[in-house]
Amino acid sequence: MMSKSDEEVTHTENLLSLKYESLDYDNSENLLFLEEERRINHAAFRTVEVTRWVICGMIGILTGLIACFIDIMVELLAGVKYQVIKDNIDKFTESGGLSFSLLLWATLNAAIVLVGSLLVAFIEPVAAGSGIPQIKCFLNGVKIPHVVRLKTLVIKVCGVILSVSGGLAVGKEGPMIHSGAVIAAGISQGRSTSLKRDFKIFEYFRRDTEKRDFVSAGAAAGVSAAFGAPVGGVLFSLEEGASFWNQLLTWRIFFASVISTFTLNFVLSIYKKKPGDLSNPGLINFGRFDTDVSDALHLFIILTKCGIVGALFNALNNWLTIFRIRYLHRRYLQVVEAVLVAAVTGAVSFVMIYYSTDCQPLREGAMEYPLQLFCADGQYSAMASAFFNTPERSVRSLFHDPAGTFNPQTLGSFTLLYFILAVWTYGLTVSAGVFIPSLLLGAAWGRLFGILLTNIPNSVCTTWADPGKYALMGAAAQLGGIVRMTLSLTVIMVEATGNVTYGFPIMLVLITAKLVGDFFIEGLYDLHIKLQSVPFLHWEAPVTSHSLAAREVMSMQVTCLKRREKVGIIVDILSDTTTNHNGFPVIENDGPARLCGLILRSQLIVLLKHKVFVERENLSITQNRLSLKDFRDAYPRFPPIQSIHVSQDERECLMDLTEFMNPTPYTVPQEASLPRVFKLFRALGLRHLVVVDNHNKVVGLVTRKDLARYRIGKNGLEEMSLAHT
Amino acid sequence: MMSKSDEEVTHTENLLSLKYESLDYDNSENLLFLEEERRINHAAFRTVEVTRWVICGMIGILTGLIACFIDIMVELLAGVKYQVIKDNIDKFTESGGLSFSLLLWATLNAAIVLVGSLLVAFIEPVAAGSGIPQIKCFLNGVKIPHVVRLKTLVIKVCGVILSVSGGLAVGKEGPMIHSGAVIAAGISQGRSTSLKRDFKIFEYFRRDTEKRDFVSAGAAAGVSAAFGAPVGGVLFSLEEGASFWNQLLTWRIFFASVISTFTLNFVLSIYKKKPGDLSNPGLINFGRFDTDVSDALHLFIILTKCGIVGALFNALNNWLTIFRIRYLHRRYLQVVEAVLVAAVTGAVSFVMIYYSTDCQPLREGAMEYPLQLFCADGQYSAMASAFFNTPERSVRSLFHDPAGTFNPQTLGSFTLLYFILAVWTYGLTVSAGVFIPSLLLGAAWGRLFGILLTNIPNSVCTTWADPGKYALMGAAAQLGGIVRMTLSLTVIMVEATGNVTYGFPIMLVLITAKLVGDFFIEGLYDLHIKLQSVPFLHWEAPVTSHSLAAREVMSMQVTCLKRREKVGIIVDILSDTTTNHNGFPVIENDGPARLCGLILRSQLIVLLKHKVFVERENLSITQNRLSLKDFRDAYPRFPPIQSIHVSQDERECLMDLTEFMNPTPYTVPQEASLPRVFKLFRALGLRHLVVVDNHNKVVGLVTRKDLARYRIGKNGLEEMSLAHT
Known part of the structure; x- marks a missing residue:
């Protein structure tokens, strides 16, 4: 990622880089330190402990606010973009000349992504991607330069707003984890070296050990804000990050997570002019699944086979990343690639919508930007509800739109194309997460699978009436197959769906997706850590x-x-x-x-x-x-x-x-x-x-x-x- | 607990007992060990890992089965008891002579508890109580004699069936955790020293380190079966037990938990003649809360003040336990006390029902054993639905019975008396848990509080229409105030209610209950560990x-x-x-x-x-x-x-x-x-x-x-x- 200017960088997987330094998670207990500790009495330690809780609260609040900011900005920017394109398409649908709309869409995407990519490539390359591998490394004890700096945060936030608005197959959730971590590292030190301001507070926490603890809390607060999942946040921090476990620390992390969700909800409820309505947790909200899952266990077995799809995703992205490390290490090339992907994404979306003949009746409040195109009045193009939308909204429509909203051809071609786009997109020099594209992908093939299953005549299996459930299971399988989390992802998914009865099938799906996926290739984050040749210490020695x-x-x-x-x-x-x-x-x-x-x-x-x-x-x-x-x-x-x-x-x-x-x-x-x-x-x-x-x-x-x-x-x-x- | 025959045992809190030995969670890497490890190749290690998963699966299955057995036996035994008493009461209500019913009730209780208490006191004293403090100690590295023996399991299971059926203010959930731990320790060693059978399998796992890992899984499976909360089980194991954290281990623990819930559900669904209906998780099932919690945040602040009630419970029980250690250390005295409590519980219940004038109309399927007593035809005594019932059922009726089912006087007197009974009961020489009595107590005053709040004229606060929600929050506050878990208890409560929107208020309640409670006195389990003078290592040095x-x-x-x-x-x-x-x-x-x-x-x-x-x-x-x-x-x-x-x-x-x-x-x-x-x-x-x-x-x-x-x-x-x- 931080490339040199040689023509071709040789890269082998069997390499461990010496450029990474370690962090020191063991206090250097020298005489000065012991002297200070011995001077502090019990009451003073209590103050220190209270301060830790206060800092965690502040981390939660700030992380929640950043999440709000990203959410609102994306809504606004993407709203403007889609409105412009929709008006344009509506205009040219009748008069002919839709190729102009195609051009407009591709250009708008490319322009927005260009800015985002320039920021990342030339100002702070470490802000690229979701930042989760970097935070994993940090918590593991590897010093990744610049990873918790204020500048990184700024670039990350701007970058993610631009790449999501630019229509890339990316999500804004992963970067929240990185953002939370930077906020935690910043606040807990009571100063910013980037801004050269020292507030002379929290000096006691200026060492790697304390910083690590706060960064865990920040990462958890990030997850918590992203998915409205405070418990899921704590578990993420423990499952993926923790190199150290302590009951008191966990409680603080939990506190930060709760505060973060609460802040996000509270501010968003005010923004949406329904103050006090806290029922809308997280950046992505799967919407409530109100019906129960009952006896359809046989399906999970079929579904979970698709940990394979996740493994395929990882394998393809692995090759692509190696290619990028070897040949695309110049910054301008990286920017060019990002812009290219943005333009292609726009163009492909348009073409798909154009050639799709899947028209659906318009329902009240179902879509933000319904594209009529060649459909009859009162109808809209179903393909557009998957492509002409931010990925978060597309996921929600796949989960919740009633049966019959999508036909199998639409879903099939969408799945295939979106798979290719998502693989190509992850690892671009833009700030972006892989959670939402994975969910979307999984939701698409899950729903497709559900539709096909219902259509099998004389089916021996009982099926669910609601294809949205298949979409949910597919989403879990796909995400689990890519990132290979189980415990935390179960909780995150359950918290995001708001229905505990889905917990058990989701668990089964995730555990199987992990086992199947691990059989083929490692998880995406571990792959990227390995490709960066980071000296990462796993849980146990070989x-x-x-x-x-x-x-x-x-x-x-x-x-x-x-x-x-x-x-x-x-x-x-x-x-x-x-x-x-x-x-x-x-x-x-x-x-x-x-x-x-x-x-x-x-x-x-x-x-x-x-x-x-x-x-x-x-x-x-x-x-x-x-x-x-x-x-x-x-x-x-x-x-x-x-x-x-x-x-x-x-x-x-x-x-x-x-x-x-x-x-x-x-x-x-x-x-x-x-x-x-x-x-x-x-x-x-x-x-x-x-x-x-x-x-x-x-x-x-x-x-x-x-x-x-x-x-x-x-x-x-x-x-x-x-x-x- | 394991008393000597001196007349008075001096006991001070400032004592650390030397009678407890330590477990060895660091492998002794001697030459023999290294030689063996070096002989094993990679494929063989994979087999070992697979074996670990298989064992965890078996732990889950067996724990689930034990939970089923306890559940069914309690249902049967308590069913017979309540039917006999109900018939008797119905008979004597008209003819007069209810004092005979009182006697019958008290005698039946006393007789059942006598058997349970004799088993525990004379055969395996370590089976007394919930076993959670003992398992905490085991995982911490303290060897509590006999704690994971087969004999202990048998006594524990019989004991808990008898003490719940005997009408004590106890639950069957805590002992499940101990049972799961014993099962884990037994299976993983591939032999039973009690039975003198060695199956010559799993010999690789015959050391403290491996055993500890499996025992964590067993404890988690126990929680999982008790509350239908697989994620809660894992978190319980981590928050309360873990002295060691490892991603792979966590996944195995999770696996055991999931299997355990599944087994319990599957078997119970067959027993209840609805095979495949898995919607009935856990031994205690709070029932689904289908409505959302909305803006009533101000209430939690009031509610959480009641971490104080939990602290009061702990303080009283602490004194009582010291008294018991000093004066009641002879086994026959312990049995006498248990029998006395059982008789008093029966008598008090009867008297309360007798003097209560709270009659409620009979609803379809609402109660198992509706007592008409002096109520009009088609009505039943409301007090009886709290007292004349297993505590699990009482909790459910407090959560779910519609507004107006209980009047404030009934609830008030119930709360007070039950509080005294519950304090007195915990620490008796019977196998019993404190979870359910705490929940019941909290639910009662929570509901009472809700009713009172609704009745305040010109209330400034918006209130919930459903007093069941107050009951739920009260239950969380009370349990949190007593056991001081936060993260795991949040998840357990959420999984048991089946509604994620309750997660946030429950979190707030639990965190506050913990903070408030900690201000006064430690959690109940820690108190009991301290009273046993166990050399328990907390998370950090002072x-x-x-x-x-x-x-x-x-x-x-x-x-x-x-x-x-x-x-x-x-x-x-x-x-x-x-x-x-x-x-x-x-x-x-x-x-x-x-x-x-x-x-x-x-x-x-x-x-x-x-x-x-x-x-x-x-x-x-x-x-x-x-x-x-x-x-x-x-x-x-x-x-x-x-x-x-x-x-x-x-x-x-x-x-x-x-x-x-x-x-x-x-x-x-x-x-x-x-x-x-x-x-x-x-x-x-x-x-x-x-x-x-x-x-x-x-x-x-x-x-x-x-x-x-x-x-x-x-x-x-x-x-x-x-x-x-």
């Missing part, structure tokens, strides 16, 4: 990795520092671009190299910047006093070593690391098996794990990439190669 | 505990073994009842005492039993070969050291521990802060954590009790005293 020991996986080139180290040596080590280490075990000055602590590059940088030196001759002189505040102020964008000037005299000074290093880093012996190391590393969210021999001497260092590079391949355990691209 | 270091919390009296140790020394150490250690750091034979491994009492016992000795003179002779199977066969009931005979000659032999000890135990340095130690200990589910100095020499050992004894009290950090009772 099952057959007990044959490896820490000795074999660790990096041997560890740079150790002495407890009292020469400033010159430190500067040289930090400036060494060939190693570029971020964590340094600290060893005792005298005797064998026994481990006595661990210090991070970022901490050393702050120490150098504040010249915390001791002169060589006079060891008793006290150093400049540093407090935790100095470290927090520099967090998270520590200056590079090149920006710090150290004079030749200063190079001869010493630096006493005792107070600043973490004196109790976690260690493992060299014989520990890889799963054991992995478990420790992941459970505690470590960044560096020191490997020691049985004299407590440092023999190696395990970092994320050392663990992430092992995976189960076709021939058992495989080792990925590391690369700097 | 916030102000950074002032403590590992050095200060660890046990200094560590017994270390040498890598090659004399058998006599090992036997003496294991036989030493004053220390009774369970884990022993292993140190190198020569040089300073450097840590090289950790071995458990249970492993040493197996080694001694199999005489894995090396003769002193001939070190090169190979030992008896032991395999992992020998350890698994002995798991989990390792014989006591006293049962192993070691001759005087053998005492002189050596034992080489290299192959059997865990060569890579987790360690911490002495300076590590308590929260840091705690985090490592809890995240990895450890039992022993070795504290080493910076020469890797053993200086101490941290076990569960060392961490559990610190807590936040009124004056900051408190240390509990340890006792052997």
Whole structure:
């Protein structure tokens, strides 16, 4: 995504990129930290806890507001667009010359998407896509540059409004999760580095651990706003994101989710001039299914076979993404592709509507923009209700329009074309989510399936009268087959349909879709994480990795520092671009190299910047006093070593690391098996794990990439190669 | 609960019992284990994974069946009882002599409860209560004796049938969670030690780690069957139980839950002669709420104040439990108390019905056993529909009977009396849950509150027409105030009502009930865990505990073994009842005492039993070969050291521990802060954590009790005293 300008980027799946740094989800408990913690009494901790709840509330409110903003803007922009096109089509239907309408539609789409794509490609490429893989990585402990910056949020919000309005086969739900996460990261730090404003609040939370917890809450609030599913949001955060689980944290996440849904509902109810009517949850609202599902279990078995369709989607998109990484890495090419897809989407939609002969009687309030075209008066083109609409509305009409609204030919050709468009669209350089296109696709073939089943003469199965139910099951199967969530998706779907009796069939569909899909290929998000060569730590070490020991996986080139180290040596080590280490075990000055602590590059940088030196001759002189505040102020964008000037005299000074290093880093012996190391590393969210021999001497260092590079391949355990691209 | 025969047991809250042992949720990765793991290839691991799913499926099926059995038996037994009493009352209403009916009712109750209580008190005391605190402890890593034995399950099931039929203010839902857990523990081990049957299957899962995972699934399946809430079950397991979180595990738990609900529904639908009708989920079914909740948010604020009622319940029950622990620790006294409560419950119910003048017109199918008493023909006594019924049915009538069915006086007196009865009942020596009484209580005052609110003239608030909604909110508030779950309880309530629109108000009610309740006193389960002095590890170390270091919390009296140790020394150490250690750091034979491994009492016992000795003179002779199977066969009931005979000659032999000890135990340095130690200990589910100095020499050992004894009290950090009772 963040491409270089070489002509062709070689790309292999067996690559792990070294360009990603890790986050530090283990507090560096140095003396400064312990001193501060010991100063804080119980009452003060209670304040901290209350503050956490307040922040979660604010995250919920802001996320809800952003969701409102996106929703309203899309409504307005898409409304204007569809109105213009409808007027145009209505005009030219009679007089002839509909090719002009085709042109108008394609051009309008292309123009809107052009703006959205330009913003993303040239200002903030990380705002592309749904952002869910990136947030997954963040919560996993991988630092994706710029991912939680304010600028990203702005581009994301504008981008998603433009790409949905531009008629692409995308949804605005996925980006809400990213937006929530950015809001959480921003608020919890009490400042914006993009805006260079520091509100001097929430300073206690300026570290990776706390930020991660809030980002989980933000992601949950995003889901909650997108689908009106507060419980689903919490589960999403846990199922997809969590690398860490804690009851108290879960309650806070839940709180943020509830507040987020509530805010969205409240503001939208005012906007829609029905204040207080909170019955309209979420950006996408499936509408209420009021009838119960009864005995039609046999159908789910058939339906769930279609986890295959999801797997096919993923496989095609996987190839396409590899193609894009190899050949479309120039920004202008990416923009061109996005614009092309927009134009094609418009054109195809038009052609489909044009050649469709499926006319349906106009019902009161059923459609926002009914296209009459060549239908008789009082009728409208059914194909248009699928294509000439935002995808959210199309999903709703597939779910709820009465039987007979769509004929099988219409649905069949729609499914096929929309499938191709959706595969092509995901991964474009625009901000957009894959939830809604998946739902739409699934709803279309689900409904088609339902219609066909009803038409089979002498059918042995009882069928549902309402094809909307098939649409719902199809939507669940398709989405489940693509993203492979089960628990959270069940709850999200149930919360969005508002009918618990659908829970059980939806569960069955999702579990089967997952099992079937996993048989063929991974979930879409995992695929994209893999294609980006991110050192992502899965839940467990590969099952057959007990044959490896820490000795074999660790990096041997560890740079150790002495407890009292020469400033010159430190500067040289930090400036060494060939190693570029971020964590340094600290060893005792005298005797064998026994481990006595661990210090991070970022901490050393702050120490150098504040010249915390001791002169060589006079060891008793006290150093400049540093407090935790100095470290927090520099967090998270520590200056590079090149920006710090150290004079030749200063190079001869010493630096006493005792107070600043973490004196109790976690260690493992060299014989520990890889799963054991992995478990420790992941459970505690470590960044560096020191490997020691049985004299407590440092023999190696395990970092994320050392663990992430092992995976189960076709021939058992495989080792990925590391690369700097 | 498991009382001794002293006259008065002194009991203080500041006590931590030493009688509880820990479970080992960290695999002992010794050479045997690694050898086995390395032998297993990828395909075999896949089989293991599939087996896990199969076991979860079986857990679901069996739990569902047990739930069916309990449900049907209670229906039958309670049906017979109520019919007999109703006939008797009907007979004596006209002829006079209702005091005989009173006597009959009280006697019947007392007789049924007597049997249930005798079973529990004299055969398996751990089957008393709901079992939820015990399962929480198990999942937390505390070994509660007998808690997952087959005998416990049998007593539990019989006990709960009898106590519900006996008319106590109890529910059959809580015990389902315990039942599910026992089933899980039994199936996953492929044998029953109670029955002395070993099916020679699932041997791979014979260790604490795997067992814990299955027990989580069993508990979830239990909730799922009890409330027809599969998602709620998973969340319950995570929110209340989990000490460990893993995506794959969650999916398996979810699978077990879904299967469990399905089985229950399927079997019950056949029993009720409507096969295939799966619309009747769970043991308790709240019935469908079909109308939506709209704008009446102001009410929740009032309602949620009643987290206070929950707190009051807990406080009273807390005092009562302390009283019981002190004075009622003899078994026969416990039985007498249970019988007394049963008789009083019957008598009070009768008196209430007798003096109530609230007659309501009889509606079709509204009541199972309508009592006419002194009401006119075609009418029945309203009080009887609350008292003369199983609590499940009473809850349903409070939720769903139309407005006007109950008058405020009836509800008021019912609430008051039932509150007293419910407080008195929880903690009796019978198998019984607190969910249903809480719901019933809450539903009663909720409905009362709704009626009163409607009657206020010139009310400023809009009210709901349906008092059943107030009942539902009251039930949620009461249950939330007592057990303090939020996320899982929200989902359970929503799944049980079948209406998602109630989710939002229920969430608000539950969150507020929790916050309000926590302000006064802990949740009921936590209270009971504390009263049992269990060394329970909460989610985090006390916030102000950074002032403590590992050095200060660890046990200094560590017994270390040498890598090659004399058998006599090992036997003496294991036989030493004053220390009774369970884990022993292993140190190198020569040089300073450097840590090289950790071995458990249970492993040493197996080694001694199999005489894995090396003769002193001939070190090169190979030992008896032991395999992992020998350890698994002995798991989990390792014989006591006293049962192993070691001759005087053998005492002189050596034992080489290299192959059997865990060569890579987790360690911490002495300076590590308590929260840091705690985090490592809890995240990895450890039992022993070795504290080493910076020469890797053993200086101490941290076990569960060392961490559990610190807590936040009124004056900051408190240390509990340890006792052997």
